[in-house]
Amino acid sequence: MFETRKEFLQEFKSRAGLRSVEEADRLAQIIISLIKARIGPRLSEEVARMVSQDLALGWRNIALPQEAMEMQEMMFELEEDSSKTSPREEYPPEYG
Numbered sequence: 001m002f003e004t005r006k007e008f009l010q011e012f013k014s015r016a017g018l019r020s021v022e023e024a025d026r027l028a029q030i031i032i033s034l035i036k037a038r039i040g041p042r043l044s045e046e047v048a049r050m051v052s053q054d055l056a057l058g059w060r061n062i063a064l065p066q067e068a069m070e071m072q073e074m075m076f077e078l079e080e081d082s083s084k085t086s087p088r089e090e091y092p093p094e095y096g
Helices: 005-016 021-050 053-061 065-085
Strands: none
Touching (some): 021 053
């Protein structure tokens, strides 16, 4: 059916009536992450083995919703910690 991620996203964009491939990519990632959460890791890996290498790479790179949330939480904590430990340097205005 589709050999490349680009072909898949163009078809997705067309069928969904979306404006851009970027929008199709964003929606496809959300849908695939929800599907992966529902079918579990074993069946998810089976799906990846049944499609082309390009599509399999994309499938495997899409995080499950919980993994994405945990990653966002970790990044937020890192940003919070770095803002506490390194005070921002004040620079005088060049033009005043």
